[in-house]
Amino acid sequence: MRIASLLPSATEIVCAVGGRDELVGVSHECDYPAGVERLPILTRPRVALPRASGAIDRTVRDILGDALAVYEIEIERLRAAAPDVIVTQDLCDVCAVSIDDVRRALAELARENVTVVSCKPLRLANVWDDVRRVGRAVGRAEQGLEAAAELERRVAAIGARASKAKRRPSVLTIEWLDPVMIGGTWMPELVELAGGRALVTVAGQHAPTLGLSELSALEPDVVLIKPCGFDLARTTQELELLRAQLPWTKWSAVAAGRVWLADGNAFFNRPGPRLVESLEILAACCQPDEFAEFRARHAPSVRRVRPDLALEAV
Numbered sequence: 001m002r003i004a005s006l007l008p009s010a011t012e013i014v015c016a017v018g019g020r021d022e023l024v025g026v027s028h029e030c031d032y033p034a035g036v037e038r039l040p041i042l043t044r045p046r047v048a049l050p051r052a053s054g055a056i057d058r059t060v061r062d063i064l065g066d067a068l069a070v071y072e073i074e075i076e077r078l079r080a081a082a083p084d085v086i087v088t089q090d091l092c093d094v095c096a097v098s099i100d101d102v103r104r105a106l107a108e109l110a111r112e113n114v115t116v117v118s119c120k121p122l123r124l125a126n127v128w129d130d131v132r133r134v135g136r137a138v139g140r141a142e143q144g145l146e147a148a149a150e151l152e153r154r155v156a157a158i159g160a161r162a163s164k165a166k167r168r169p170s171v172l173t174i175e176w177l178d179p180v181m182i183g184g185t186w187m188p189e190l191v192e193l194a195g196g197r198a199l200v201t202v203a204g205q206h207a208p209t210l211g212l213s214e215l216s217a218l219e220p221d222v223v224l225i226k227p228c229g230f231d232l233a234r235t236t237q238e239l240e241l242l243r244a245q246l247p248w249t250k251w252s253a254v255a256a257g258r259v260w261l262a263d264g265n266a267f268f269n270r271p272g273p274r275l276v277e278s279l280e281i282l283a284a285c286c287q288p289d290e291f292a293e294f295r296a297r298h299a300p301s302v303r304r305v306r307p308d309l310a311l312e313a314v
Helices: 008-016 053-065 075-081 099-108 122-139 141-162 185-192 214-215 232-236 242-243 276-287 291-299
Strands: 003-005 023-025 043-045 070-072 084-090 114-120 170-177 181-183 224-226 259-263 302-305 309-314
Touching: 008 023, 008 084, 008 114, 008 122, 023 075, 053 122, 053 170, 070 099, 075 099, 084 099, 084 122, 099 114, 114 122, 122 141, 141 185, 141 276, 170 185, 170 242, 170 276, 185 276, 224 276, 232 259, 259 276, 276 291, 276 302
Parallel strands: 003 023, 003 084, 084 114, 170 224, 224 259
Antiparallel strands: 043 070, 170 181, 259 302, 302 309
């Protein structure tokens, strides 16, 4: 079995079901588990993206406005990889190559006997279903069932602990800073499982964009900032956006020290196995007394943001 993965979450799923040694190619953004970045790279950005969040957003919107994909397939590398199975997605045009581009590439290569597994997770149950689907597609159905069941068990255990909390704080999750986009899809479910109440979005909803006046009307008890594709170091370069884009001096969560910055590249935005670790991080932010061990476990991936924008280790 020769497996190609065209997005990071798919690579993590393939590895979770035991298919790591059968991967013959990955996307340019795949970086986990360690070592997969050394496999043949099968995708690339159509254009070089700028550094600033606002400029990235404008560039991506321009590309999509021209009916183009943000990323494209390295055709000759795909030919050389000769996969039996390709795992991709049709959830987000900004996350990976489009499913249409995958089909066009296979047609160009005259590859008719390739199984294409396209993930489209909007909720946690969809993610666990994708684990099972990928397991079946790569000949590891039993491992897929076991991996999904273990992920569901861990999530349920955290949810059961959090349900005993005496108070459920209101939680705003932010997945982009310029413009400000609020976490949707599976994020409201993670918030509820972590012992909080999700503001703005409901499970399965795509991320909405809010302006400053709309954000000023909210009063979150907890704010989690985890820009999609940005690790902590990258987000730290744009901390001034918190003052410019958010009602920073108005929110009581800021003065109370309940604004958190998390690694949005490794966690939260990848619909794969590490959504469980994402839930652990969120539980530690929402219910710090109940989940002290999660605070310690994920300390390298989370920072508290002080009112003066200084960062503190948790």
